[in-house]
Amino acid sequence: MLDALMLSRIQFGFTIGFHIIFPAVTIGLASYLVVLEACWLKTQRQVYRELYHFWLRIFAVNFGMGVVSGLVMAYQFGTNWSRFSDFAGGITGPLLAYEVLTAFFLEAGFLGVMLFGWRKVGPGLHFFSTFMVAAGTLMSATWILASNSWMQTPAGYAIIDHQAVPIDWLAVIFNPSFPYRLVHMSLAAFLATALIVGACAAWHLLRGTDNPCVRKMLSMAMWMLLIVAPIQAFVGDLHGLNTLEHQPAKIAAIEGHWENTPGEGVPLTLFGWPDMEAEKTRFAVEVPHLGSLILTHSWKGQFPGLKSFPPQDRPYSPMVFWSFRIMVGLGLLMIALGLWGTWARWRGRLFDAKMLLRAACWMGPAGLVALIAGWITTEVGRQPWIVYGLLRTAEAVTPNTTAEVAVTLLLFVIVYFVVFGAGIVYMLHLMQAGPGPHSIPPSASGDGEERRPARPLSAAPDNLAPDNAALDGRPGPGPADPTSGPDMRTR
Numbered sequence: 478m479l480d481a482l483m484l485s486r487i488q489f490g491f492t493i494g495f496h497i498i499f500p501a502v503t504i505g506l507a508s509y510l511v512v513l514e515a516c517w518l519k520t521q522r523q524v525y526r527e528l529y530h531f532w533l534r535i536f537a538v539n540f541g542m543g544v545v546s547g548l549v550m551a552y553q554f555g556t557n558w559s560r561f562s563d564f565a566g567g568i569t570g571p572l573l574a575y576e577v578l579t580a581f582f583l584e585a586g587f588l589g590v591m592l593f594g595w596r597k598v599g600p601g602l603h604f605f606s607t608f609m610v611a612a613g614t615l616m617s618a619t620w621i622l623a624s625n626s627w628m629q630t631p632a633g634y635a636i637i638d639h640q641a642v643p644i645d646w647l648a649v650i651f652n653p654s655f656p657y658r659l660v661h662m663s664l665a666a667f668l669a670t671a672l673i674v675g676a677c678a679a680w681h682l683l684r685g686t687d688n689p690c691v692r693k694m695l696s697m698a699m700w701m702l703l704i705v706a707p708i709q710a711f712v713g714d715l716h717g718l719n720t721l722e723h724q725p726a727k728i729a730a731i732e733g734h735w736e737n738t739p740g741e742g743v744p745l746t747l748f749g750w751p752d753m754e755a756e757k758t759r760f761a762v763e764v765p766h767l768g769s770l771i772l773t774h775s776w777k778g779q780f781p782g783l784k785s786f787p788p789q790d791r792p793y794s795p796m797v798f799w800s801f802r803i804m805v806g807l808g809l810l811m812i813a814l815g816l817w818g819t820w821a822r823w824r825g826r827l828f829d830a831k832m833l834l835r836a837a838c839w840m841g842p843a844g845l846v847a848l849i850a851g852w853i854t855t856e857v858g859r860q861p862w863i864v865y866g867l868l869r870t871a872e873a874v875t876p877n878t879t880a881e882v883a884v885t886l887l888l889f890v891i892v893y894f895v896v897f898g899a900g901i902v903y904m905l906h907l908m909q910a911g912p913g914p915h916s917i918p919p920s921a922s923g924d925g926e927e928r929r930p931a932r933p934l935s936a937a938p939d940n941l942a943p944d945n946a947a948l949d950g951r952p953g954p955g956p957a958d959p960t961s962g963p964d965m966r967t968r
Contacts, residue, residue: 482874484882485557488889490856492549495893497852498845499543504618504663505670506536507611510591512697514604524689530595531690531912532674535904537592540584542900549889557882561863561873565641568634568649569624576620584613615663622662626655628864629855630723641867653723657716658855664709665851668811669844671701676841677908679834690912692828695837699822702815710808714771721772721780724865727858729783730794731801732768733758736782742769743779748802751794756784758798792858800853807847814840 479487510529517525551573554562562570590598590606598606633648634641643649675698681691721728729735733751734743735758745767749758769778783791814836821827863870 479879479883481877481879481882482871484879484886485874485877486870488557488882488886489553490853491886492546492553492889492893493852494849495897496543496546496550497848499539499546500614500618501662501666501669501845501848502539502673503536503543504611504614504666505668505673506532506539507607507614508667509670509674510536511604511608511611514607518600518604524693527690527912528693533592535907538900538904538907540588542897546893546897556885557875557877558863558873559875561868564639564868564873565628565864568627568641568643571643572620572624572627572650576617580613580617580620583616584610587613618662618666619659622659623650623652623655626658627652629658629859630654631864631867636867641864654716654719657712657719660712661709661716661851664705664712665844665848667701667705668709669848671698671705672811672837672840672842672844674698675702675837676839677911679837680908681911682828683831683834683838686911687828688912694912695828696822698837699815699818699827702811703819704815706808706811706815710812713805713808717772724859725781726783726786726790727792727797728772729781729785730792730797730858731854732772733761733794733798734768734780734782736784737779740777742766742775742777743772744768745771749798751798753791753794758794790861792860797854797858800850800857804847804850804854807843807850810840810843811847 510532513525513529513532516522517529554569587606587609590603591610594603594606627649630653631641632652633643633645633650635644636642674694678691678695678698681687682695717728730751732743733746733749735756737743742765744763744765746758747762747764749761751758766776769775772778772780783794817833817836818827821830821833827833859865861869861871863873
């Protein structure tokens with residue numbers, strides 16, 4: 478039933494679904510830019526410089542959209558979830574304030590130098606600025622995930638006058654699920670970015686644009702997948718064990734597991750449809766004992782089924798059952814793509830294996846899809862609680878009318894698709910232009926008049942069309958090698 482509560486949940490889910498894309502790419506691209514600039518400073522190879530300026534433009538646009546979409550999230554705590562703010566504001570409010578006072582100020586303080594200071598400061602200070610922006614994105618994720626993790630596994634609090642009051646800030650921040658969520662989310666951001674970078678490179682190679690920049694992008698992306706995707710699977714397993722300990726109902730809903738059979742292990746349900754009314758999973762395709770092995774690391778280990786919890790305390794299993802499988806399935810494809818890329822590299826075919834390049838293109842958005850599926854699993858699996866075990870979602874919503882929430886939700890959908898849809902299309906156009914000598918703006922290469930931009934988005938170019946010669950792999954405008962024009966070392 479689409480009442481004010483359900484519409485408020487849909488609205489928050491819609492806005493956070495849009496928002497989470499941009500911070501994830503910001504985290505991944507910021508760290509990638511640190512690596513590129515470090516490689517440039519160490520080797521002075523032009524390819525790293527060109528890649529840095531190419532992805533810096535995309536980072537600037539993505540960062541701006543992330544800031545704008547994040548503002549809406551904060552307002553909704555007051556407009557749609559005021560009772561939650563009244564109950565938990567003494568804990569979540571300071572955590573979000575710390576994020577602004579530390580991470581956001583850190584990013585804002587060094588962002589201008591990073592975007593526009595290539596010729597205005599020395600190489601050491603510019604690299605330090607890039608590093609601090611990257612550190613700020615990770616620090617921002619730390620505070621946000623500390624707040625969200627407290628809602629999942631609350632600790633370090635006392636209930637006074639029907640409000641959650643912090644009594645131990647270290648316990649609040651480092652609550653039981655926080656370390657797992659922080660590492661899992663950070664690795665997800667790195668993987669999502671690696672897939673985007675790899676897809677961009679693969680698309681250009683399939684179009685016949687074969688140059689050192691494109692090759693380096695694909696090579697670095699494949700190495701990232703090969704190393705990080707298996708680590709992510711391991712961290713995900715640890716995260717699952719932590720969730721089983723602190724949120725067993727969520728695990729039961731994810732697995733579509735209803736009840737245990739005495740003396741028998743729990744099978745792993747690969748596919749099926751959990752029926753909440755019939756209290757069973759229909760059309761189940763199961764692997765005997767595998768559920769026990771994964772979640773208890775024993776052949777006949779058992780964990781609570783959904784029937785162990787009152788019906789009103791059960792998460793909606795069909796949604797988390799399938800969102801989890803989408804996330805895991807895409808994660809396995811990431812591992813497979815990394816191994817495939819390694820095999821092609823060993824055979825000397827990394828840059829001309831058409832099937833691999835097509836697979837890399839198709840996998841471009843997979844990291845973001847897996848990220849959203851993971852958040853659906855996390856947030857829907859927490860229901861019916863907004864603060865697990867303390868405050869129900871139905872008790873936290875603002876008493877708005879159904880019509881009021883419906884109108885604002887409709888407006889959000891229209892505005893988001895127009896504004897952020899245009900931004901995403903613009904970033905895709907920037908990627909379509911491709912890296913190369915033309916990626917370096919005049920202010921960074923020493924050619925032409927220096928610009929003095931007044932806003933972050935000025936880091937993106939006015940003209941998206943690259944030089945045709947550069948697309949063909951021939952030297953385009955700008956320095957073709959580190960000695961053909963002024964660089965940071967000459968200052």
